[in-house]
Amino acid sequence: MTSALAARVAELESVLVDGLAGNPVHVDQLRHSYRPWPFVPDRALVTPAESPAWDDYAPPELGWVARLLVGGRRRAATQARTRFERAVRAYRDHEALRLAALTEAERRHAVAEATRREQIDRHNALVDQVELGLDAGDPRGIADYYELLIQAARLPDGVSAEVDVAYRPDARRLLVVRELPTAEIIPVVREYQYVRALDKVAPRLRTAKEIRRLYSGLVAQLVLRTLHAAFEVQPPGPVDEVAVNAHVTTRNRATGRAEHPCLVSVTATREQFGDLVLARLDPRECLRHLDAVVSPHPWDLEAVRPIFDPDLSRYRVVDPIDAAAVLDGRPVLLQLRPAEFEHLVRQLFEAMGMRSWVTQASGDDGVDAVAVNADPIMGGVCVVQAKRYRKVVPPDAVRALAGVMDDKRAGRGVLVTTSWFGRATHEFAARHGRIQLIEGGQLTHLLAEHLGLEVTVGPLDRPLPKQGGAKQPGPVHDADSAPL
Helix, strand or coil, rough: CCHHHHHHHHHCCCCCHHHHCCCCCCCCHHHHCCCCCCCCHHHHHCCCCCCCCHHCCCCCCHHHHHHHHHHHHHHHHHHHHHHHHHHHHHHHHHHHHHHHHHHHHHHHHHHHHHHHHHHHHHHHHHHHHHHHHHHHCCCHHHHHHHHHHHCCCCCCCCCCEEEEEEEEEEEEEEEEEEEEEEHHHHCCEEEEECCCCCCCCEEECHHHHHHHHHHHHHHHHHHHHHHHHHHHCCCCCCCCCEEEEEEEEEECCCCCCCCEEEEEEEEEEEHHHHHCCHHHHCHHHHHHHHHEECCHHHHHHHCCCCCCCCHHCCCCCCCCCHHHHHCCCEEEHHCCCCCHHHHHHHHHHCCCCCCCCCCCCCCCCEEEEEHHHHHCCCCCCEEEEECCCCCEEEHHHHHHHHHHHHCCCCCCEEECEEEEEEEHHHHHHHHHHCCCCCCHHHHHHHHHHHCCCCCCCCCCCCCCCCCCCCCCCCCCCCCCEEEC
16 A cells, blocks of 8 residues: 555656657647457357257156056156256247347447447547648647647646647747646555554555645646647647646635636747756756746645736637528628628538638638648648628739738638629639639529528629710729629
């Protein structure tokens, strides 16, 4: 019992060193391969019972006197036959139950295997999706990629691997909110002793000072290990700096309300962290060296002010919502709020076979998104820009799309609008060769075809045709309008 306690404490004291090697650092290490588990039923299910043999039930040979008594001989044979037939029926019933149980066991095994394979396929599909987001340079995809790899680290029992991650592309900074265990994870018993006078084993408790030392050391190790895991992720390109907030989930004893106090908050650049020799340093002193904000009494859950807002939703791209579900009573596209229009465009492209990530609003009443077509031949990264306009979309919009495509290294670009494009825009798209234009009429058709939504665009501010002398009104052709 004492040895088990010592092993547990040693495990908690070596969290940082144990995490320096062997943790996944690349997306390929996250994928799981399916290997079917063999069906190994209980031996009683596969071993048939021994069938009754008539020789075991046949009446014994009768003496010459008994053989003269025909009735006695017949009675003995009838009784033996009855016992034998009863045994045969019991054997057949037993075998029927055994075979039914064996079939049920095989069915349960097959269901379990199918469920396990489905879970592995679902996990691998998630990894594939995250990798596509990483390749596209999408901030949410980068955050998800790092989150998966950091959470894949092996930690001692009772230590949660749960982290929440966001990415700031402007600063190339990764924000990580780490979940910490409470001080209760430290064993309160130091050792067990045999008390001869009482003839029993009694625990010897650990001092409060030692519990505090072990817990503060564990907290520091977990924070440094989180930084290490983030900086070790490959490829390292997107991240130059990592910031970590370490929190504990607890309940206020006075109010009964759930709380999430921050015990450590630290930031480090790749260069700063690369100078550390993690296997030979004191974790608590290292946090001081990094100018971390550390709780003076972490065992009492005394909170500190974090260096960044732990609510990572403000740093993330907009979460998907079901925009199509709210269109029943509002079928006019120009009456949608910007966020609803953005998510409607996302849903349309997902229904058309793409995986899309909606970014933050573009600021011009439009939406910019990165869609990934999973088709192995025609697929790739596609930049989508949508303009909820009443008037003609200016030619600058298609030129801006071309620039974003170059920046994202996208193979295709799509410019969607509720209104229409001018001749200059159509000519630029034709010369570029990899840009597709979707005007309001085509957009309503696509929504009906792929989402089953019958919508209208709404009133557009089209220019009136010019009037000249006795000429009849004709189509207008200029750089900013299509033929009317």
